[in-house]
Amino acid sequence: MFPKVSIVVPIYKVEKYIHRCIESILEQTYTNLEIILVNDGSPDNCGKIIDEYAGKDNRIHVVHKKNGGLSDARNKGMEYATGEYTLFVDSDDWLERNMVEVLVKISLDYQADVVQSAFYYAYNDHLLYDNRYFSQNDPHVLLNKKELMYELVRNEKVKNFAWGKLYKTNLIKNLPFKKGVLFEDVFWAHLVMHRVNTYVISHKPMYYYLQRDESIVANYSLRNLDIIEGLKERHKFIEQHYDNLIDESFTVILTNCLIHYNLLMMNRRIDENGICKKRIRSYIKMHYKEFLAAVKGNKEMKTQLLLFHIHPIINFSFLALRKISRKLKVLPQQVGFERKNFSFKV
Template identity: 35%
Template structure:
């Protein structure tokens, strides 16, 4: 069942702050950190300064080579709610798992170490979860560019509630199901679930599919509670010529899980995830300043020969995606790679 409404949040807001009667419920906030000395302080402070105080803040240093660990330890000395784990580098999945293994909260939030929360994020999320008996609360976010902030809202309605028998609508219409961040999870539904540590890219897709399979109730709220830092790709990883190959394993694993159930809504989930990663790969190619237009076009053409991309072109489900993304997929399907590379390059230039 899909229930929509807009009165819920209005009734809970009091002078910009939500009243909370759930202080006995603890939230574990898991922050994987690797070489983020520039951003970690802002990230952790945004959690420790939350209006909701019953928190466990788990910072997992994934073998950083800069001062990330030192910063985390200094923050721990200032706030006894902070727990610091130092481990050998194992990737994002490994770091998140390390945090989940020691989490003691009733709820779990994942926060990337270069992002930050609104000051009332935890209070809003847990209030919605407890009031609606929800296993997951999904919320919107701000995209933070260097000189611009863009509000991202997945739906027009203020509140959407998905019951178990409305899972089809959940998979078909929710636009943020593929990420681990932007959600408050009830720890009971995570059970023994962990991220697949073989996946170094797109690990959220397969993980969240397994999580959502256990969900009895999920609530989406149209409120931006997180700031997602849109770093230039070169500042994070640089151009990765094997990025398309890295998406193949997690998408294939997800498709295997979905195929056993064979429903249109679950294939729509797969299609949306594949579209998101297709656009990511296209963007990476076109952001590479070392490539001319001819070479970018060639790389997009070669990339489009990959099995999962071809499968997407010709078997795309009727998922709700922005027109701009749908256009990029259809241009690829029509093999208009030159036009595709020009459009993406211009788009990347505008955001530079």
């Protein structure tokens, strides 16, 4: 008997995309599915749409709840998960038809606790595949716990995203997502991976991660700073359990602090008194020696840290000048991703 897979889909204000997402799940070549659609108090027609789907396919279980955010919706969905495996899918994304079948086979073949699928960044007219480290036809990569935590902290080969990974349900059943925060996966992923013995990376992109036409600068809010708090929380865990990764963790925190400081500079209206910028600058100053030691082999980050330490405006100007130089092709362009032309309708 093939093991049952619980697919948890939190749903909120995605009427435009929900059909494509659900259809991609219903059309899976692997049929022993339990599809848990959680309506997180969506004000549009999503609740009605998923009820209609439930009436057509008995594998679908619909949950309606008051709006509580993505974490709360995922947690509610997990209360109903009875499969041996669990897969999270965001409701504006979609899957290749054989994704579940492929991931379950890999998990069984390697006795893996978690299997990670590669994914496409999906735009309106093209797809991007990150081929900086792997090509689509490369053999699977197996990671043990120590290797996995290193890659998770770096967030390159192993992303912090909860979606696009097949988990053994007993691994995550009692690890709820933190409610009321953005970037909830950053608060959660390291706790999961700490329990993993075998982790497998598949390089075949089978998950489509929708990129909406929204500017991070135009839509920036103070809630975006949650990622820094998540990284700080994770850093305490790293200090307790993986002291060999402290420098890597500090580097990631510094990178995000500098990014968000600059975003706050470009969005002065939301931080009128500069309180958040002062908080970030104070944190960098407090840990300056640790940051400097952490980035000693990273010329890029060391330069930014030194310039920021002199004055944040100097680092901001340096980055702006470098961006202009790249546009003018004075400096070499950053390594791009593999592009595939694509057009889809929603």
